[in-house]
Amino acid sequence: MKKLVSVLMAMMLIFSLAACQGEEAAEETTATTTEEATTEETATTEETEEAAPAIYPEEKILIGVEIYDPTESETIEIQKYFEYLSEHFNVEFKYSEAIQDAEQEMKFIEDCAIAGAQGFYAYYNVTGAEQMLKVQEYGMYYYGGSSEIYEAVKSEPNYVGVISGNGSDYENGKALGEWVVDQGYTNVIFANGGADFGVGIFVERQQGFLDAIGEDVNVTVVRGFPGDQFFADQAAALATPGLEAVIASFNGVDFWAQPIASAGLTDVRLATIGAINENYMNAFEGGQLDYLVAGNIESTGFSLVQIINALDGHADAYKEDGVALSYSVPTFTINSVDDIKRILQVQNFDRIFSADMLKEQIVALNPEANLETLKALADSGTLENISNR
Numbered sequence: 001m002k003k004l005v006s007v008l009m010a011m012m013l014i015f016s017l018a019a020c021q022g023e024e025a026a027e028e029t030t031a032t033t034t035e036e037a038t039t040e041e042t043a044t045t046e047e048t049e050e051a052a053p054a055i056y057p058e059e060k061i062l063i064g065v066e067i068y069d070p071t072e073s074e075t076i077e078i079q080k081y082f083e084y085l086s087e088h089f090n091v092e093f094k095y096s097e098a099i100q101d102a103e104q105e106m107k108f109i110e111d112c113a114i115a116g117a118q119g120f121y122a123y124y125n126v127t128g129a130e131q132m133l134k135v136q137e138y139g140m141y142y143y144g145g146s147s148e149i150y151e152a153v154k155s156e157p158n159y160v161g162v163i164s165g166n167g168s169d170y171e172n173g174k175a176l177g178e179w180v181v182d183q184g185y186t187n188v189i190f191a192n193g194g195a196d197f198g199v200g201i202f203v204e205r206q207q208g209f210l211d212a213i214g215e216d217v218n219v220t221v222v223r224g225f226p227g228d229q230f231f232a233d234q235a236a237a238l239a240t241p242g243l244e245a246v247i248a249s250f251n252g253v254d255f256w257a258q259p260i261a262s263a264g265l266t267d268v269r270l271a272t273i274g275a276i277n278e279n280y281m282n283a284f285e286g287g288q289l290d291y292l293v294a295g296n297i298e299s300t301g302f303s304l305v306q307i308i309n310a311l312d313g314h315a316d317a318y319k320e321d322g323v324a325l326s327y328s329v330p331t332f333t334i335n336s337v338d339d340i341k342r343i344l345q346v347q348n349f350d351r352i353f354s355a356d357m358l359k360e361q362i363v364a365l366n367p368e369a370n371l372e373t374l375k376a377l378a379d380s381g382t383l384e385n386i387s388n389r
Contacts, residue, residue, distance in 0.1 A: 056308075056365060061091045063119040063307060064112030064140070066105065066131075068194075069098050069225070072251050074275040077297045078123070088355035089304055102127045106134060113138035119307035121300070122149075125200060129153050141310045143303045146200035150326045160306040160315055161324035163378050165299030167331035172273055172293045173205035175333055176247050177212025179271050179291045185244040189237045191222045191256070193249045205249045205273065226255055238263045245290075248272040253280055257288040276332065276343050284337040292334040296381050298352040299329040305361045305374070314363040318371050327375060330382045339383060346386050353381065 065082075067075045082093050094115055096108040105126045112120060120135045122144030127134075129152035135142040136158040144162050145153065146169065153159045166172055180188055190209060193202040213219070220237045224230050238246075238259060245268060246256050252272025260268050271291035274280055283289035306325075309315060318325050334340050346352055357377060361369045 055088065055090045056359065056362065057090055057312070059090065061089075061119065061308065061311065062094060062112075062115060062117040063091060063121055063303070064094045064096070064108070064115075064117040065121045066096045066099055066108055066124045068100075068124040070095065073254055073277055073279055074251070074295070074297065075123075077275050077277050078300050081298055081300060084351075085301055085304060085355055085358070088359070089308070091304060091308075096124075099124055099126060102130075105131060109134050109138065113140065118311055119143065119303070121303045121307075123300070125149060126197075128200065132156065132159060141307050141315075143306050146204065147326070148200050150324075154323050154326070158310075159324045160310045161318060162326055163299055163302040163306075163374075164295075164326075164328040165297060165331075166273075166295035167328045168208075169201045169204035170208040172331060173208030173210075173249065174212045175208075175293050175331075176205075176249075176271055176273070176291075177209040180213055180217060180245060180247060183245070183269070185269075186216060187218045187240065187242045187244050189220045189222060189240070189243065189246045191234075191246070191248040191250070191252070193225065195249070196223045202249055209247065209249070225250075234259055235263075238265065238268075243268055245269040245271060248274075250274075253283045253289055257283055261288070276340060276347055278344065281337065281340045281344055284334075284340055290335065292332070292340070294332040294334060296329045296332065296352060298347065299378070299381065301353050301355075301358050302361075302374075302378070305358050309361075309363055312362070312364045317363050317369065318374055320371065325371065325374070327378055329378045332383055334383075339387075342387050343383065346389060350389060352386060353377065 069075060079095070086092065094112055094117060099105050099108065109120065109131070117140055120140045120142050122131060122142065125131050125145065129149050132142045132145060132149060132153045133156070136156055139158070141158050141160050142153075143160050150162065154161075190206070192206045193199070195202040195206040210219075220240050222230065222233045222237050234256075243265065246252065246260060248256050248270070250272070251274055252270050253274055256270055256272070260270060269290045270288060272289070273293045276294050276297060280289065280292060280294070284292075306318060309317060332339075332343060351357075360366050361374050361377060363369050
């Protein structure tokens with residue numbers, strides 16, 4: 001009996017030791033697994049942090065942007081694009097109200113300087129080269145300018161050049177005129193914007209248009225911008241007998257599509273310089289718009305590249321013999337809804353010129369960036385390239 005008890009006790013001890021060893025092994029396995037998982041999680045987190053895009057530069061930059069109408073379509077699209085870029089660049093933008101004269105322009109430049117702006121983007125200009133010289137006087141870098149302004153200031157130390165998204169304003173106006181001739185129209189309206197006020201971009205657009213149509217087309221000119229006189233002149237022009245088309249040097253969909261419809265002019269066609277956005281796409285789909293000459297909105301991102309490089313001390317990387325760069329991104333000429341849909345899709349999602357693409361042109365981030373790489377990026381913004389993405 002005693003032997004039996006001893007055997008039973010010995011067996012119980014063996015089972016107890018085995019159970020303890022099993023628990024210890026399980027605990028060791030769990031601890032090892034937990035430790036490995038924690039290590040992997042930490043490594044993954046570190047990799048993610050390393051892969052996250054850095055905001056550049058370290059100190060925030062303020063850039064003043066002069067515009068002529070804060071409500072017009074192209075300006076709104078630019079602001080949307082700059083909002084996207086500000087998520088990837090440490091930059092902030094100060095926009096003007098509608099600039100109508102030299103006094104307002106000079107006041108805005110002064111306000112930018114007081115606010116601490118280091119760069120100035122002249123999307124609009126009233127005073128010609130005087131605008132750039134005033135910006136330089138306040139120590140800000142200046143980006144933009146028409147061809148006339150460029151020739152006057154291209155060697156100034158604070159001028160960083162321009163990469164236009166509209167090509168040449170003269171060529172854009174000429175494209176509108178060539179469309180009129182191609183359609184065989186001989187009786188049209190031309191809305192000339194600020195041409196009569198001497199505003200460079202509108203002077204050039206009007207000259208290009210007039211040169212293209214020659215002397216065989218009757219043109220009724222509607223001058224200036226929307227206001228009481230503009231709308232009165234518009235109504236009178238739309239009553240022109242035998243009118244075939246309206247040609248607008250700015251935002252035809254915003255200011256002409258509805259008046260044409262309201263006048264019952266169902267056979268009058270509309271061509272304009274405008275923007276790539278849903279409003280213009282809908283106008284194509286609805287038959288309100290027939291031809292669009294549109295700048296590449298995202299070319300405005302090159303203003304950040306040029307200004308940041310200058311502030312980093314690399315302005316000369318994009319100059320030739322001390323002369324600032326004047327270049328252009330291909331202009332979009334559109335006569336179908338399919339083309340504008342494709343551009344709009346890329347513009348809204350993939351981006352024509354993404355923040356990462358622009359960062360590649362910052363010399364401090366990519367020492368291989370130079371004049372040729374910048375031009376190559378600009379050249380990539382064609383409708384054909386976008387359609388092939």
